[in-house]
Amino acid sequence: MKTHEIPFYPSNIWPFILILLLFFTTATLPINAHAEAKAEENPQLVHRAVKDYINLENPNVIKDVSDPFELVNRRMYMFNAVLDKLVYLPVLRTYQMVLPDVVEGCISNFFNNISEIYTFANAALQLKKEKATTTFGRFLMNSTVGILGLFDVATIYGIPREHEDLGQTLGYYGVQPGPYLMLPILGPSNLRDALGGGAESLLFSVVDPFNFGEDTTTSVIYSAFKIVDSRNQVFFRYYMTGSPFEYEMVRMLYDRSRGVEIDN
Amino acid sequence: MQLITIILCLFALLSPFGAKATATSTDPPPYDYPFVNPYESTVLGTPSLYKSDVPAKPREKLFEITVFNDRKIPRVFWYHDKFQFSLAWQKKSAPLIFNIAGTGSGYDSSTMKNMQKILFNAGFHVVSLSSPTYPNFIVTASKTMVPGYIQQDAEDLYRVMQMAWEHIQEKMKKKVQVSEFNLTGYSLGAAQAAFIARIDDAEKKFNFRKVLMINPPLNLFNSVSILDSLLDENIPGGIDQFNSFFNSVFEQFADYYKENKISLTDPDCLYEMYKNSPVKETDLAALIGMSFRLSSGNMIFTSDVMKKRGYIVPVAKKLSPFTSLTNYGIVTFHTTFTDYFNEYFYPFFKATDPALTPQKLKDQMSLKSIKSYLVSQDKIGLVTNNDDIILEPGAIDFFSSVFKERAVIYPNGGHCGNMEHTQNVAHMIDFFKN
Secondary structure: OHHHHOOOHHHHHHHHHHHHHHHHHHHHHHHHHHHHHHHHHOOOOOOOHHHHHHOOOOOOOOOOOOOHHHHHHHHHHHHHHHHHHHHHHHHHHHHHHHHOHHHHHHHHHHHHHHHHHHHHHHHHHOHHHHHHHHHHHHHHHHHOOOOOOOHHHHHHHHOOOOOOHOOOHHHOOOOOOOOOOEEEEEEEEHHHHHHHHHHHHHHHHHHOOOOOOOOOOHHHHHHHHHHHHHHHOOOOOOOOOOOOOOHHHHHHHHHHHHHHHHOO | OOHHHHHHHHHHOOOOOOOOOOOOOOOOOOOOOOOOHHHHHHHHHHOOOEEOOOOOOOEEEEEOOOOOOOHHHOOOHHHHOOOEEEEEOOOOEEEEEEOOOOOOOOOOOOOHHHHHHHHHHHHOOEEEEHHHHHHHHHHHHHHOOOOHHHHHHHHHHHHHHHHHHHHHHHOOOOOOOEEEEEEEEHHHHHHHHHHHHHHHHHOOOOOOOEEEEEOOOOEEHHHHHHHHHHHHHHHHOOHHHHHHHHHHHHHHHHHHHHOOOOOOOOHHHHHHHHHOOOOOHHHHHHHHHHHHHHHHHHHHHHHHHHHHHOOOOOOOOOOOOOOOOOOHHHHHHOOOOOHHHHHHHHHHHHHHHOOOHHHHHHOOOOOOHHHHHHHHHHEEEEEEEEOOOOOOOOOOHHHHHHHHEEEEEOOOOOOOOOEEEHHHHHHHHHHHHH
């Protein structure tokens, strides 16, 4: 395996993420915990003390998500923001400048069409017949009439895209979300969804539907486009709200929105 | 990530100071803005059927400048290391409009972007500036770092406007040719615009030809008190029951989502959602209050960290970029702007002026304090709505008596809800062109 593959190939992103997690955990966690403990010794010098506003029985909505790895997660949040600023967004801007909007749309359609396979499989796993059927229909239609998925003709014909993933399937069968995780590069997640996503990527590389095989160049190009496109499809930018409490908002909304998705 | 993006966007749209993007036009006379309930107007903005068609993407550049060289940026605000603003520019000589955001909003909020697009397409250069109550402004560009005192905030804005203009000239190498300067702002930004115009009349750096105030508060303190109470008074059982309120609103959204697909490419998604499953008026009011509370909370927390006044964060507490702020978030959510005024803002200014009373300070936060200036200035115009929720009784009378024919008062539109209505846009462009 060539080293430059690591950050680009989806199935190989996971070891990289684990190493990063380990690095951030071991390198910085104990020192900071000590500093925090020290500062807590002076709580009296404050007009509105935290203890007067925290209700342990009815925690505020921004506090009711399990986040035992918050210190690491916050580091990862910053890491992602810096990575965005220095690498991801400049690349994305060039991508947007070079390609006409129509082409960008086609690329998004292409990758969305491939993700229909996951949606189909997960809808089937959850025995959601209707969702599985429409997704299968969409995939057939877009892969043929839509020229390998470049055009989303199914949506034009009034068959909207569904989304299911392994995290949702696990949730559907009662697996709890587990601790909140801020994944490097990939963003907000939790243990359940991260395992689901990891398993899906692993499966992709084992099944190798495009027959990339030993052809690393093609697989790197594929992955590079996939990564840039996935960022292009996500409107969120780190620190876009300007709020000091953005981390809390994202955590709460991620948790809530996954809950809604699983219920569907 | 898809749904969370949708929800984040909906959150952004819910801002009392936010409406949304583009679409088709209709032909106007009698004023046909569709919502008569001001809370609906404020939340839902202008449906695309009532908007003008705005074609081109603005030619935009983002800039970052250091306003105070000696300012130490706390590590927890590492991402606010420089003052940010944007420029949309024309290739030929054109008038420039400085646009100031409303309470708690950044230069790139959805309302600011929509105004930028509208004004750019009408042939203006547009410089978009964050509100002095926006964290990035407090950290990098506010002299006292205690926002809300309009005269001082106006001075801060006037300083960054000059620096921004210098920076643009330097970076754009004379590519941006300006024929004249104009000024506008909405909500709190509108009140600040009036104060800035007054400063400029003395300093003459820009010699604004026209100044348009859109939906200003008459008295900032009174307006924020109204917004404060929207949250406290419309949640069944009061603020302590916020969780159950939030959960019930979220469940309504989830139920809707189950039945319908929400697409953000549809500029009317929020409107469609509302049409199909309307929210109670008290819930709408509470949502406006929530959005305002989040903005004012951001402001209060940011100011406290910058000033180290031990209001919410203990003086001795060292915040790193990785410190959990969740508990402080909860405290700020329980802190109203009125609390901020009484416990933080007033004591701060009292320290420099022992004769200052709370009433005197409140009076200085009002447009009434510059009434004679406003009466005498033909270049200043005002746009507001008869049902603007942030206005106290008597405010409309004050505006019509002071601005006379320079005031355009629409019958409905809530707070900034109708800013993108065809007629509002036509009037705004007409105002700056004539």
